[in-house]
Amino acid sequence: MKLLSWNVRGLGKPRTVGRLRDFLRDVNPSVVFLIETKLHADVMLKVCKRCGFPNGIEVGSRGRSGDLCLAWRNGCQISLRSFLVRHIDFMVFDDGSGQWWRCTGFYGAPKEQNRRASWNLLRQLNDLPNVPWLIIGDFNELLFSFEKSGGRIRSQRQMDDFREALEDCSLADIGYTGRWYTWEKGHFVETNIRERLDRGVANPGWWSLFPDFTLSHLSHSFSDHCLLLLLTMVQSGPRVQWHFMFEAAWFLEDSCEFEVKRLWTASSGPIPERLRFVGQGLNVWFWRLRASRKVSKLDLTKRLEDLAAMKPSDDSLEETMEIKLALNLEMDKSELYWEQRAHANWL
Known part of the structure; x- marks a missing residue:
């Protein structure tokens, strides 16, 4: 199956929705986890349907609506477990392996002072240690100092707290293909900052279930975050035949x-x-x-x-x-x- 995670940084503009639909059409994922959609629940669900995802759940943050959204296509078996302003936790059935596995779409606290609360949330979610588990999303934190270029140096304590939370949950970074960073700002050398804030982490059970997975950082022309595309197995589909019409x-x-x-x-x-x-x-x-x-x-x-x-x-x-x-x-x-x-x- 294919799962896409992306911090879209707002879907309030029709052109941005069109770009999202174009990306989803190109990569054709079964499940989509979107962060910072900044749309009300009813509007966000309409956007999902327009993009070909009739099933979904939207979770609004405090003071705003539509910060997290999970959507999936017909035929995809999803069972929701829990959701709050920083996560959507669910079980998904993989046709290739014939097994259920657990996935959590995660959004780490943007403010440094709230970061530890995010890591405590990870520990609270770690209630099924024997179930294959993947967490994917924007963690808003680094594991190592080399995951950042430009700007002020990241606090070692912050990175240690993140690593300790992953170790407590028996989670490890699953790696990636593509560009090394997932977030960038600044259009001049003096102000350019690049960081790897978005990632996937998984427990040993998930690694054993999907030994041939790939996680790609997809290129983009809008939003300051990369898209994360997870493939548990290679898929291919028939091409649609085109008939003449004036375009x-x-x-x-x-x-x-x-x-x-x-x-x-x-x-x-x-x-x-x-x-x-x-x-x-x-x-x-x-x-x-x-x-x-x-x-x-x-x-x-x-x-x-x-x-x-x-x-x-x-x-x-x-x-x-x-x-x-x-x-x-x-x-x-x-x-x-x-x-x-x-x-x-x-x-």
Whole structure:
């Protein structure tokens, strides 16, 4: 199965919701844990349904609604155990292994003075030591000083408290693939700070149940947190067959007007035949466009990952911003493409 965890830092803007829907469509997770959604419960659940997750629970924090949300697709077996403002605890059935295992979506206290209360919560949740258990989310803390670059040095006591809490619960960091940090702020070298705040930790039972898992830090073009994508096993699905139709997203392509004029000029005969010729030509152009767009998006994402692995400089940070803008434009095209298929009155 696939499970996605992400601190979205607010879903109040329609464009952000569209970006979320685009990401969920690309990675196709079965379960999604979202942090800091900043939406009221009824609105957040509507967003989940729009993204293809009809089942879910939303937990509001003190003074705000919608800080945590757990959502899952039809066919996914979920049994809720407990939830508060800092966690959602549940059991999930894995089709691949044929077993139930425990998962906790976690959000550590952002303020340092409340961090110990978060670690005590972990100890309280440790009531089923013999059940495979994974905790995933934004812990807002480091395990080691090398997990931070820039800014003030992290207190050793803070990191020791976090490690002690994990040891008391027999939990260990499960590692990752991709960029080493999961949170970043500052667009100049002097102000740039990078930290690994988001992670997954698990007990020995979970490690034994899923020896071939992967946890990836996914690249992004918005939010200052990376997405965490957990795969307990490799999955693949059939591709959806595409049928010709005029795409509203083509208007975002600079070559669209030129292509229509070129095809119309090259056509001959009665108008219906000329229209059929233009349609067939646009069909070929569309497939080439989709192929080049996919390659372009992959190249941009790969370059974003390369820049993330480099030591920050003014040039690299400037290029990072340019790539994020280019990725946002590609997502605009993809969003318009899927809006047309959903017959949604998005305006």
